[in-house]
Amino acid sequence: MEILAYEGQFEGEAAVWLKAGRYEAAVLPETGGNLIAFRDTKNGFRFLREPGEDGIETFKQSPGVYGIPVLFPPNRYEDGKFPWNGQVYQLPVNEAATGNHLHGFLHTVAWQVEEFGSGKHESYVTVTIKVDENHPSYKYYPFEYTVKLRYGLSEAGLSQQVLIHNDGKADMPCLLAFHTAVNAPFAPESSASDYRVKITIGKRWELNERMLPTGNYQPLGPEEVKLREEGVNPFFAPLDNHYTAVPQNGRNRMELTDTKLGVTLVYDAGTSYKQWMVWNNGATEGFFCPEPQINLVNAPNMDLPGDEIGLFSLKPGEFWEETARFYVKGL
Template identity: 25%
Template structure:
């Protein structure tokens, strides 16, 4: 029997919650509670459409021209978005990940980032998916397997879904206070971030998605007073909702509205990121990991 394009499928369940993770890209392919979808599903026999559910490391989003500099040494990454001339979404979206641990309710996968053209410091990247109750928790780890400090960023590319409601019938709320203007052709930063106060892109109190088209980087994502998590939400007219929560280190979120998601049409990606597009060049909110050290951060989905 031919293996699906996304490799082996790892189903995890706990009570009413169920998720399916792919071997290729360690991508979230399904998440549902009581049979109701809270992430856009797609078929196992295809690669993730629009990077759906993929792990984005060791950088999320785009690197301009695939060029950046480490310790004074110019680096040239492969241009994986050739039409725009960018290196897109890291180095692990299309490689098979190895299972390290697996239980009925969780799976932990690992993938090495070898020293290579454009990325000279080897890393070991791991991700654990775990379900419980009405929740999916995703924990990322990045370990420096090299001998010098390296910058990096981490992101994820989920397409949350508020049950059976049409995307255009839903309201999106973002815990973001700024927006990074992007060039329409390259989707790279065109100007410094600006405040969302009084801006038409201010989603802090929630806005309907009907007629809204986004491929936009939002910053300043922070927990509400007294909270310890960043919280975004997609809500249907009947109150069914999916919350995307994240550790405060995920201070950026890219929102992308698609009109051609397989079997769905209109769909919305809400992508938690530790840094903005082209951070390997701007240095904005880049993380750094020392030789032998490990960074950890989490985000998740909660059905409501």
């Protein structure tokens, strides 16, 4: 089995490519450390939404809806306000429709390639970003930290390890999500109607007209119960919904099955993510985003227990890390 890692191009952008047997993947360090492609070249499967016909410039304008973007801090904050330890930090209001801050700072900026290589069983790449007082985002979010992402590719699929370290002298909030954009269909001979998705959701948070949680729950509809249980078509209705994550059989995951081929893509996100966002671009067939998220949307502005809403801190020198894996069943 051919296993290698090398620097190359992805539609004209600097990329690190990984190959392992039938799988290949590409990371774009200069645009958010985004893992922009994960493919099965033997079967022609493309599991993640790539710029493709949209072009790389369209991707750069909306990097949150391709590949695996890193959201830090993730999702929406009311009026851009971020209260923390007696201070209120002002994030830029970058979503005019809601008057909120959206998706943080890391998915649009350049990361550094720390290392890449290959061994007997796996190819890998590690990219990092270090934020201190010299980073443009520090004036809004004045914490010093390092985020490190390692992707590995093997015959077992794609592994992801994310690590956050508090480099500063004060407690910092540890809020993170991945706006993972999954293709449906991922097989060229299949259609969106062939697909069923299952996600380990629990309760649905009620969102107000600004897409912010009220603190209350809403009952799941019949199709959402199927989403949690036996699976449902990803485009059964427009989805921009926020759910608690409730592991099943010890795992917190999304499973996307091509019923025509009998193949399932498993996205095992890890149990540190206590929430899911599920977004399907207005039920537009082609891709959807199962987004594992540490924290409730707008968590610092919510009067709810920190452990319930995933609002926690890293003390100076502390680490947080989690692993995830994409793999395929049925081949």
